[in-house]
Amino acid sequence: xxxxxxxxxxxxxxxxxxxxxxxxxxxxxxxxxxxxxxxxxxxxxxxxxxxxxxxxxxxxxxxxxxxxxxxxxxxxxxxxxxxxxxxxxxxxxxxxxxxxxxxxxxxxxxxxxxxxxxxxxxxxxxxxxxxxxxxxxxxxxxxxxxxxxxxxxxxxxxxxxxxxxxxxxxxxxxxxxxxxxxxxxxxxxxxxxxxxxxxxxxxxxxxxxxxxxxxxxxxxxxxxxxxxxxxxxxxxxxxxxxxxxxxxxxxxxxxxxxxxxxxxxxxxxxxxxxxxxxxxxxxxxxxxxxxxxxxxxxxxxxxxxxxxxxxxxxxxxxxxxxxxxxxxxxxxxxxxxxxxxxxxxxxxxxxxxxxxxxxxxxxxxxxxxxxxxxxxxxxxxxxxxxxxxxxxxxxx
Numbered sequence: 001x002x003x004x005x006x007x008x009x010x011x012x013x014x015x016x017x018x019x020x021x022x023x024x025x026x027x028x029x030x031x032x033x034x035x036x037x038x039x040x041x042x043x044x045x046x047x048x049x050x051x052x053x054x055x056x057x058x059x060x061x062x063x064x065x066x067x068x069x070x071x072x073x074x075x076x077x078x079x080x081x082x083x084x085x086x087x088x089x090x091x092x093x094x095x096x097x098x099x100x101x102x103x104x105x106x107x108x109x110x111x112x113x114x115x116x117x118x119x120x121x122x123x124x125x126x127x128x129x130x131x132x133x134x135x136x137x138x139x140x141x142x143x144x145x146x147x148x149x150x151x152x153x154x155x156x157x158x159x160x161x162x163x164x165x166x167x168x169x170x171x172x173x174x175x176x177x178x179x180x181x182x183x184x185x186x187x188x189x190x191x192x193x194x195x196x197x198x199x200x201x202x203x204x205x206x207x208x209x210x211x212x213x214x215x216x217x218x219x220x221x222x223x224x225x226x227x228x229x230x231x232x233x234x235x236x237x238x239x240x241x242x243x244x245x246x247x248x249x250x251x252x253x254x255x256x257x258x259x260x261x262x263x264x265x266x267x268x269x270x271x272x273x274x275x276x277x278x279x280x281x282x283x284x285x286x287x288x289x290x291x292x293x294x295x296x297x298x299x300x301x302x303x304x305x306x307x308x309x310x311x312x313x314x315x316x317x318x319x320x321x322x323x324x325x326x327x328x329x330x331x332x333x334x335x336x337x338x339x340x341x342x343x344x345x346x347x348x349x350x351x352x353x354x355x356x357x358x359x360x361x362x363x364x365x366x367x368x369x370x371x372x373x374x375x376x377x378x379x380x381x382x383x384x385x386x387x388x389x390x391x392x393x394x395x396x
Contacts, residue, residue, distance in 0.1 A: 020080070021045050023087050030109045052076050070378060074127070077377065082119040086112050127379035131335075132171035134178050134372075138389045139358055141365060143324060146301055146394040147269035156184035156213065157388040159307070159329025160192040160222065160371035164200030165378060172207050175372065175385070179211055182389050186264065187213040189254060190329045191222025191278065191307030195375060196230040198245035201252075209252045215264050219254035220275040221245075222307040222330060223283040224375075257305060259291040272300040274323075279315075280308025280330065289315055296321055303327070309352060312366045325365045325390075331355040332371040333383035346383055356383070 025041050055069045089112035097104060156179055166172055179187070194200040201208070211217060225245055232238040249256045257275025264271040274296075276287030287306065296302055302323045304316060309328040316326050333356045337346025348355045359366045370386040 017049075017080070020083050020087055023090060024083050027086065027090050027109050027112060030104050030106060031113070048072075048076065048079070074123075074378065078120055078123045081123070082116045085119045086116040089115050122381055123379065126336075126377075126381035130380040130382075130384065131374045131378065132168060132175070133380065133384045134175045134387060135384050136178065136182060136387045136389060137357075137370075138391065139367065140391045140393055141325065141358070142393045142395045143301070144395050145299070145324075146392055147266075147271070148394060149266040149269040150271060150301070150392055151394040153186070153266070153271075153392045154182070154184040155303075155327075155390045155392070156182050156187045157190060157327050157367070157369050157390065158372040158386070159190040159369040160332055160373055160375070161189070161201075161204075161208070162192055162195050162224070162371075162373035162375045163204045164195035164197065165374050166204060169207070172204060175387070176207050176210050179387050182387065184213050184389060186215040186273075187211055187217040188305055188327055189217070189219040190305050190327050190369060191220050192224045192329065192371075192373075192375075193219075193222075193249070194245065195224055196227055198241050198248060201245070201248050205248065205252060212253065215266075217252075217254050218262070218273060218275065218305065219249055219256050220305045220307055221256070221258070221278055223278045223280060226278065226284070226286075228284065257292070259288045261292055261294075261296070270300075272296050272302045273305075274302065275305035276311070278307050279311040281310040281314065283308055283330075287311065289319060293319070293321070293323070298322075309354065309366060309368050312364075317362050317364045317366070323364060325367070325392075327367050327369070327388075327390075329369045329371055331368060332375065335371075335374055335377055335380045335383055338382045340382075 021041075025038065028037060028041065051072045055072045059069055090109065093105060093108040093112065158179065225242070227238050227241045232241070246256055255262070257273070259276055261272060261274035264273050274292040276289055276292045279285045279287030279289070289304075289306075289311075292304070293302070298321045300321070302321070302325075304323045304326045306312065306316065306326055306328055308330045312326045312328060316323055331348050331352050334346045334348035337348070338344075344356075346355060354366070354368065356368050356370050359368075367388060367390060369388050370383055372385050372387070374380055374385070
């Protein structure tokens with residue numbers, strides 16, 4: 001029996017897009033009276049819409065992202081976002097016009113199209129420059145029970161490399177150099193080395209293999225590393241892909257922690273460092289926290305690597321024995337938002353209440369890294385790629 005498709009949501013989306021474009025055209029008609037404007041406008045919209053539907057149908061068949069798919073979907077994303085900004089501005093102007101009884105102001109319409117242009121340029125900036133605009137974010141964290149030998153110990157964290165999205169070797173080298181310049185004691189990578197396939201990291205291995213820290217480099221897997229989002233000819237092929245990815249971690253000098261732990265020794269004292277396989281609400285729950293923490297003593301200072309921050313919310317922050325510090329990634333800060341002038345906002349907040357930076361609760365601390373790479377949208381706007389430096393301090 002064939003599955004019935006509910007067409008109502010698609011009808012509402014199509015109607016919304018039509019009205020959005022009609023409203024955009026109404027603004028253009030204030031600026032230009034060319035007889036060619038209306039047919040050219042609607043022919044352009046029809047052409048873009050047709051191309052978008054085509055690449056969606058193709059993507060549904062092959063489950064792979066190619067240049068054509070990326071180009072058209074990004075064009076649609078940019079234009080829709082810019083039209084929304086434009087329409088909001090026009091709507092405010094029209095609201096004032098209804099109360100004042102005046103006609104549409106040419107100056108206000110021109111201002112609205114300046115906002116449209118600014119939005120398009122902002123997206124272009126994010127796609128060309130923003131996705132490689134690496135920044136170092138530093139946190140000093142204080143703990144009562146940090147071993148004295150580790151007072152001042154520095155951990156460098158990156159997450160969500162998504163190597164299959166990279167296209168600029170010089171920019172990647174700049175990011176790697178920035179990591180090494182921090183001279184951290186320990187390096188950790190918190191998952192999603194690739195988008196889907198292990199082979200994506202191969203061109204970039206000479207770069208990421210340069211990362212070194214005196215007390216080692218440790219890593220975990222993220223939801224994309226398991227190959228769940230592409231079609232495989234067999235389960236054996238999918239399993240081989242995962243095996244190969246784990247081998248690449250080793251060749252990079254990254255020690256994978258798969259529901260396991262290690263001790264980081266300094267003098268006569270140590271840190272308990274554990275890592276779990278991916279565990280996330282809606283993204284697979286493979287990780288076994290109890291297995292990873294087996295053998296931990298109550299007086300051990302414990303650090304956990306767990307890709308998805310929903311794991312911390314669901315299990316880690318109440319786990320016994322106490323896990324002092326959890327390092328996660330996954331959200332990317334949605335690669336879009338604003339963090340300036342005291343503001344911190346991204347649409348991702350509607351999925352994750354805490355989506356970046358430090359959170360403390362129940363005597364436990366969580367850090368969410370904004371990601372080193374990018375996925376889906378080939379850029380970043382306002383939420384720049386992050387290298388985190390966490391300095392551990394003992395409360396005096």
